[in-house]
Amino acid sequence: MAVELKNLTKRSENYSQWYNELVVKADLAEQSAVRGCMVIKPYGYAIWEKMQRQLDDMFKETGHVNAYFPLLIPKSFLSREAEHVEGFAKECAVVTHYRLKADPNGGVVVDPAAKLEEELIIRPTSETIIWNTYKNWINSYRDLPILCNQWANVFRWEMRTRLFLRTAEFLWQEGHTAHATSEEAEAEAVKMLNVYADFAEKYMAMPVIKGVKSANERFAGALNTYTIEAMMQDGKALQSGTSHFLGQNFAKAFDVQFVNKDNQLEYVWATSWGVSTRLMGALIMTHSDDNGLVLPPHLAPIQVVIVPIYRSAEMLAQIDAKVAGIVERLKALGISVKYDNADNKRPGFKFADYELKGVPVRLVIGGRDLENNTVEVMRRDTLEKETRTCDGIEEYVKALLEEIQNNIYQKAQDYRNRRITTADSYDEFKEKIEQGGFILAHWDGTTETELRIKEDTKATIRCIPFESYVPGDKEPGKCMVTGKPSPYRVIFARSY
Amino acid sequence: MAVELKNLTKRSENYSQWYNELVVKADLAEQSAVRGCMVIKPYGYAIWEKMQRQLDDMFKETGHVNAYFPLLIPKSFLSREAEHVEGFAKECAVVTHYRLKADPNGGVVVDPAAKLEEELIIRPTSETIIWNTYKNWINSYRDLPILCNQWANVFRWEMRTRLFLRTAEFLWQEGHTAHATSEEAEAEAVKMLNVYADFAEKYMAMPVIKGVKSANERFAGALNTYTIEAMMQDGKALQSGTSHFLGQNFAKAFDVQFVNKDNQLEYVWATSWGVSTRLMGALIMTHSDDNGLVLPPHLAPIQVVIVPIYRSAEMLAQIDAKVAGIVERLKALGISVKYDNADNKRPGFKFADYELKGVPVRLVIGGRDLENNTVEVMRRDTLEKETRTCDGIEEYVKALLEEIQNNIYQKAQDYRNRRITTADSYDEFKEKIEQGGFILAHWDGTTETELRIKEDTKATIRCIPFESYVPGDKEPGKCMVTGKPSPYRVIFARSY
Numbered sequence: 001m002a003v004e005l006k007n008l009t010k011r012s013e014n015y016s017q018w019y020n021e022l023v024v025k026a027d028l029a030e031q032s033a034v035r036g037c038m039v040i041k042p043y044g045y046a047i048w049e050k051m052q053r054q055l056d057d058m059f060k061e062t063g064h065v066n067a068y069f070p071l072l073i074p075k076s077f078l079s080r081e082a083e084h085v086e087g088f089a090k091e092c093a094v095v096t097h098y099r100l101k102a103d104p105n106g107g108v109v110v111d112p113a114a115k116l117e118e119e120l121i122i123r124p125t126s127e128t129i130i131w132n133t134y135k136n137w138i139n140s141y142r143d144l145p146i147l148c149n150q151w152a153n154v155f156r157w158e159m160r161t162r163l164f165l166r167t168a169e170f171l172w173q174e175g176h177t178a179h180a181t182s183e184e185a186e187a188e189a190v191k192m193l194n195v196y197a198d199f200a201e202k203y204m205a206m207p208v209i210k211g212v213k214s215a216n217e218r219f220a221g222a223l224n225t226y227t228i229e230a231m232m233q234d235g236k237a238l239q240s241g242t243s244h245f246l247g248q249n250f251a252k253a254f255d256v257q258f259v260n261k262d263n264q265l266e267y268v269w270a271t272s273w274g275v276s277t278r279l280m281g282a283l284i285m286t287h288s289d290d291n292g293l294v295l296p297p298h299l300a301p302i303q304v305v306i307v308p309i310y311r312s313a314e315m316l317a318q319i320d321a322k323v324a325g326i327v328e329r330l331k332a333l334g335i336s337v338k339y340d341n342a343d344n345k346r347p348g349f350k351f352a353d354y355e356l357k358g359v360p361v362r363l364v365i366g367g368r369d370l371e372n373n374t375v376e377v378m379r380r381d382t383l384e385k386e387t388r389t390c391d392g393i394e395e396y397v398k399a400l401l402e403e404i405q406n407n408i409y410q411k412a413q414d415y416r417n418r419r420i421t422t423a424d425s426y427d428e429f430k431e432k433i434e435q436g437g438f439i440l441a442h443w444d445g446t447t448e449t450e451l452r453i454k455e456d457t458k459a460t461i462r463c464i465p466f467e468s469y470v471p472g473d474k475e476p477g478k479c480m481v482t483g484k485p486s487p488y489r490v491i492f493a494r495s496y
Numbered sequence: 497m498a499v500e501l502k503n504l505t506k507r508s509e510n511y512s513q514w515y516n517e518l519v520v521k522a523d524l525a526e527q528s529a530v531r532g533c534m535v536i537k538p539y540g541y542a543i544w545e546k547m548q549r550q551l552d553d554m555f556k557e558t559g560h561v562n563a564y565f566p567l568l569i570p571k572s573f574l575s576r577e578a579e580h581v582e583g584f585a586k587e588c589a590v591v592t593h594y595r596l597k598a599d600p601n602g603g604v605v606v607d608p609a610a611k612l613e614e615e616l617i618i619r620p621t622s623e624t625i626i627w628n629t630y631k632n633w634i635n636s637y638r639d640l641p642i643l644c645n646q647w648a649n650v651f652r653w654e655m656r657t658r659l660f661l662r663t664a665e666f667l668w669q670e671g672h673t674a675h676a677t678s679e680e681a682e683a684e685a686v687k688m689l690n691v692y693a694d695f696a697e698k699y700m701a702m703p704v705i706k707g708v709k710s711a712n713e714r715f716a717g718a719l720n721t722y723t724i725e726a727m728m729q730d731g732k733a734l735q736s737g738t739s740h741f742l743g744q745n746f747a748k749a750f751d752v753q754f755v756n757k758d759n760q761l762e763y764v765w766a767t768s769w770g771v772s773t774r775l776m777g778a779l780i781m782t783h784s785d786d787n788g789l790v791l792p793p794h795l796a797p798i799q800v801v802i803v804p805i806y807r808s809a810e811m812l813a814q815i816d817a818k819v820a821g822i823v824e825r826l827k828a829l830g831i832s833v834k835y836d837n838a839d840n841k842r843p844g845f846k847f848a849d850y851e852l853k854g855v856p857v858r859l860v861i862g863g864r865d866l867e868n869n870t871v872e873v874m875r876r877d878t879l880e881k882e883t884r885t886c887d888g889i890e891e892y893v894k895a896l897l898e899e900i901q902n903n904i905y906q907k908a909q910d911y912r913n914r915r916i917t918t919a920d921s922y923d924e925f926k927e928k929i930e931q932g933g934f935i936l937a938h939w940d941g942t943t944e945t946e947l948r949i950k951e952d953t954k955a956t957i958r959c960i961p962f963e964s965y966v967p968g969d970k971e972p973g974k975c976m977v978t979g980k981p982s983p984y985r986v987i988f989a990r991s992y
Contacts, residue, residue, distance in 0.1 A: 032629065033573070034616065037566035039629050042644060045563050067541045070533035071618070071649055071665050072589070075596065077529070079603040090595060093568070094606050095618070097590040098653040100571065107575040110590050110615055119606055120530065122567070122591070122618075132529050142840065148538060153567055153649065157594040169567050344638065 008356075010290045015234040019285060023163045026293050026357050028280065036161040036168030043357065044280065046301035048171070051279060052151065054203050054299075055173065058195050064147045064175060069129050071153075072120035077128035080253040084127065087220020091157035093122040093168075122155040127221065127246070127272055130176045131254040138178060138268055140259045145188070146178040154276075164281035165238075165496050172276035178268045180260060182247070185269035186224070189245040192273040193226040196241035204279065205296035205409035206230050206286045207416055208240060209438070209491065211463025216447045219272075223247040229462045229491065231416040232285040235436020237462045237493035240282050243273035281496070287381075287408050293358025294381055296408055297401035304330060304337040304397055305359045307350050309366035316341065319365050322390070326363070326375075329394040335401065355380060360404050361397055381408050420469050422489065426480045429492070433459050438493045440470055442486035444479035453481060459492045504852075506786045511730040515781060519659045522789050522852050524776065532657040532664030539853065540776065542797035544667070547775060548647065550699050550795075551669065554691050560643045560671060565625050567649075568616040573624035576749040580623065583716020587653035589618040589664075618651040623717065623742070623768055626672045627750040634674060634764055636755045641684070642674040650772075660777035661734075661992050668772035674764045676756060678743070681765035682720070685741040688769040689722040692737035700775065701792035701905035702726050702782045703912055704736060705934070705987065707959025712943045715768075719743040725958045725987065727912040728781040731932020733958045733989035736778050739769035777992070783877075783904050789854025790877055792904060793897035800826060800833040800893055801855045803846050805862035812837065815861050818886070822859070822871075825890040831897065851876060856900050857893055877904050916965050918985065922976045925988070929953045934989045936966055938982035940975035949977060955988045 008025060009017045023029055028044030040048065056066070072095060079085045099114030123129065130148075137143060151173045161167050175192060179185040193210055200208045208228035218225040222244035230240050248267040251257070256268045287294040297303050306326065308319040323339050330337045338359075340350055347364070354362055364376040375393055378385045381404045388396065419437030423429035432439055443449060443461065454460050468474050473489040504521060505513045519525055524540030536544065552562070568591060575581045595610030619625065626644075633639060647669050657663050671688060675681040689706055696704045704724035714721040718740035726736050744763040747753070752764045783790040793799050802822065804815040819835050826833045834855075836846055843860070850858055860872040871889055874881045877900045884892065915933030919925035928935055939945060939957065950956050964970050969985040 030629075030632075032566045033570060033625065034566045034568050037568060039566065040564040042561035042563045046561065048564075049562060065538035065542065066545060067538045068536040068667065070528045070530045070535065071651065072530050072533060074529060075606075076603060078596070085604060090597075092594070092596060093591045093616070094593040094596065095589045096592045096606065099587055100574070100590065100617070101586075107572060108581060110571075110592065120589070121596070129529065133526075133535050136526075155567065171564065 008290065008292065011233060018290070019281075020163065022284060022288060022292060028284070029163045031163070034168075036158055038163050038167050038169070040171075040277070043301065047283070047295070047299055048277060048280060050299045050301065051199075051203070052173075055195075055199055055275065056151075058199060059149050059173075059175070062191065062195060064149045064177075066150065067148045068150055068152070069126050069133060071123060073123050073126075073129045075119045075121055077132060078121060080128060081221045081249055083249075084221035084253075088124045088156075091159070092124050093155050093157060095120040095122065123152070124154055124156045125272075125274075126150065126152070126154075126174055127176065127250050128254070131250040131256060131270070134176075134178055134268070135254050135256045138256055138258050141180045141261055144178055144180045144258060144268070145184065147175075147188075148177065149173055149175040162281075164277055164284070167277075170277045172274050174272060174274040177271045178251075178256070179271070180258065180266075180269070182269050185247075185271050186245050189224065189226055189243045189271040189273065192271070193228065193241070193243040196243065196273070196275060197228050200228055200230065200240055200282075201409065203296065203298045204283050204286070205298070205405055205412065206240070206282060207409065207413040209463065209465050209469070210467070211465040211491065213242075213463055214447070214450055214461045214490070216450050217461060219244045221246060221249050223249070227463050229438075229493075230282055230286060231419060231438060231493075232282070232496070233415070234285075235419055235493075237438065237491075237495040238278075238282045238285065239462070239495065240279060241273070241275040244271060246270035246272060286412050288358065291383070292356030294408060295358035295360060297360045297405045300358065300360050301336065302338045302354075302357075302359050303335050303401055304361045304363060305350075305354045306337065306339045306363045306365065307347055307354075308341050309347050309364060311367065315367055315370070318370055322370065323365060326390065326393060330397065333394055333398050335394075335398060355383075361400060363393075363397070379404055381411075417469075422470055422473070423480060424477075429453075429459075429480055430457055433457050433492070433494065436494065438462065438469075438491050440473045440489040441480045441492055442477040442488075443490050444482045444484035444486055446482075449479060449481050453492065458494050460495055462491045462493050462495060464488070464490045504786065504788065507729060514786070515777075516659065518780060518784060518788060522854070524780070525659045527659070530664075532654055534659050534663050534665070536667075536773070539797065543779070543791070543795055544773060544776060546795045546797065547695075547699070548669075551691075551695055551771065552647075554695060555645050555669075555671070558687065558691060560645045560673075562646065563644045564646055564648070565622050565629060567619055569619050569622075569625045571615045571617055573628060574617060576624060577717045577745055579745075580717035580749075584620045584652075587655070588620050589651045589653060591616040591618065619648070620650055620652045621768075621770075622646065622648070622650075622670055623672065623746050624750070627746040627752060627766070630672075630674055630764070631750050631752045634752055634754050637676045637757055640674055640676045640754060640764065641680065643671075643684075644673065645669055645671040658777075660773055660780070663773075666773045668770050670768060670770040673767045674747075674752070675767070676754065676762075676765070678765050681743075681767050682741050685720065685722055685739045685767040685769065688767070689724065689737070689739040692739065692769070692771060693724050696724055696726065696736055696778075697905065699792065699794045700779050700782070701794070701901055701908065702736070702778060703905065703909040705959065705961050705965070706963070707961040707987065709738075709959055710943070710946055710957045710986070712946050713957060715740045717742060717745050719745070723959050725934075725989075726778055726782060727915060727934060727989075728778070728992070729911070730781075731915055731989075733934065733991040734774075734778050734781065735958070735991065736775060737769070737771040740767060742766035742768060782908050784854065787879070788852030790904060791854035791856060793856045793901045796854065796856050797832065798834045798850075798853075798855050799831050799897055800857045800859060801846075801850045802833065802835045802859045802861065803843055803850075804837050805843050805860060807863065811863055811866070814866055818866065819861060822886065822889060826893065829890055829894050831890075831894060851879075856897055859889075859893075875900055877907075913965075918966055918969070919976060920973075925949075925955075925976055926953055929955050929988070929990065932990065934958065934965075934987050936969045936985040937976045937988055938973040938984075939986050940978045940980035940982055942978075945975060945977050949988065954990050956991055958987045958989050958991060960984070960986045
């Protein structure tokens, strides 16, 4: 399948179309025959696997274990927690029958005799089935904490879907923890938010703003939702991970009590936290350019590609021999490298393809390089080329990968920081929000005002940030809409 | 939660009950609120993760990549391949609606307005949705082979379920490959069977018989199904992995053609192959004993547990200091070790618990050991104890783990080989099948005879083995039932 780079829309022309095309052309994912469900293609899945592996290691380092809970949830479970059902029971996939039978007219039809007594829902999230399970695991404070995570697929019947960003089925992890005290649960929720932020910054090279959601934007059933918010290259926000302090809501809904140290029965305290394949969308939109993907070296399935340029089989054999040593030494340094000496594609095609796929470093060796013991090094982030001696090239590449990792983080952070502004009047806000970016503004703390702003401008409160981003943003002021007092500025943006 | 070992039924009393109790008591899995669906608990999941990681490495070493395809399959897809629909369209979970709404009487009800035009089936296996996708990936022989694997959950509405062995939802991997020639596809199917056999023998320490299924036992839609068959401690067979040569059946059903090297359109050749959480059942039933699990060191989440015995906080502090060095050196050797100095459980309880959980090696250090620089070493497979010097204990333990791995394989193989017998008459067969084990017998090759034997004796043909297991089993003879000619003996057994 030919790579038709000339057909990749420019970001400046149509950002949304650029994204959609890039996901497909870079072989990351595609639409399936089932509405809203995607196929994650091998190259896209390889990136997701690297994310998974790293996150999983970080979860285990913080004392978590993996488990697996059922895909299907009895319908009645969803109604147990009043707010949860509001948030999740609407658009979901409902299993009503358990058998098909032959259709006299050909094919198969649902067997009406095989109707379930109670319908089952494909999990949109697993709090209910998990807390129903935890009930049997917890008797005493000695059984706490429970620190479980699950890697799973979930399903929400979204009407408007976009590959990775919003799909009916998506892959994610969901942590569900149970604690003896409110303080411990709150600390866990914050700890996992920090894990997500570390992962985003150190692996995805994506700067994020940590904060807490407004009541209106909370997870259905949570007392507090913490979030990491990233800025995409069109200035829109992408919520990249959330961690919820659930209080005792699910413990009460599923009657999960424990005997505390004072020998008294108490409801258990809970958290849940998750990131999903949506992170793939965030990764793509944070770094990529009009030539294609730009992948951070820490998550690139192929970190270095080596392409030979040759005029004869003999010359190729010489290059093969030379490259074999380089490949071996790069691998010994823990670098994933691909030597592409396939003869069915021209070098120019290969260059464009690996650029499109975001391989961080490309090495090219031709006849003159053989004579001079040199290699051409191209870095994907800046597209800069240089010719270097092969001596010590492996250590140079290793350092270059780290430099690229740091550079794209810095670039993304500079971009974001330039686009964090303030607005002091609603008019100013309305004008600025059209330019995209994050706006720090005063808000009176009411859902009413929040909804009005959303109605007027499509902007939502992304979070009340933990840290300060512009001078004075933690000082009190007056709501830009109502003039009522506001304790600090909050971040508004349009979002994915 | 207390470990009540005295309540573990003995294998000799009731093998089936022993298994069911062991799975639950060793914290591997439990029934969920959804009929036929299990919860895989953290300890059970940790073993599954080790299996996954190893299998995944082996798949990648043989050139495969991972991808992800949708959970839901349009109903009409199942009917495209005539045999496939017979095998899989019967008992499956059918999604008919995409929304719930508030019930005036409380709770939620299915919204009748949200009925799907075409019902969706939760994948019982993914050949149909994957071949529908491959159609767009394949144009020319240059696009082949495609060597994809998927780790996923699947759903088959089983009426009689048992934890790990047969559950409605289970976790598995399914490889789906596409090839330009019949020969290449056949070779792939056999290659993956060999990967499964290697995994079973080297990691699970479980001897398996490789062979091909009779037509009646083939996967629905396959031209050939290859299998690995293991013998459980009750003499029953457990099919542990299958690999299918699918010919061009799915390519024809989904119209997947390619331009071959001769510039002619041709249908693509296919394989599929899978192993599932059923392997957990196989692992448990192959090695475990009346004291609990016996885990092969290569898959044990905890390979070594160290338990202190102390009479004072001071003595514990001394043991802690001593053990810290041992733990560090064991970890440096790549051994996963847990030091359990928790003070809320007595040593006797810990011993029973780690035995129940199948930890391969236990080290115990008490006051006298401190004085003598010794440690008590217990190996789980034989329950033998010895006291050894701490000097060089780490290397000793490393070698011991390999010895245990080999020993339990050998023990399982000896057990199995003793229970492979022959039968030359149907009467002899009927008598012997009551004792369990594998019986090599002549069969006339017809499904009719096969079904009669199953009806009479509950025994099925497990496979036509590749290798010889008793002298003369590859020589021709006469069917034990009909007297018709038979080219070689095949393996019969009752099975899970």
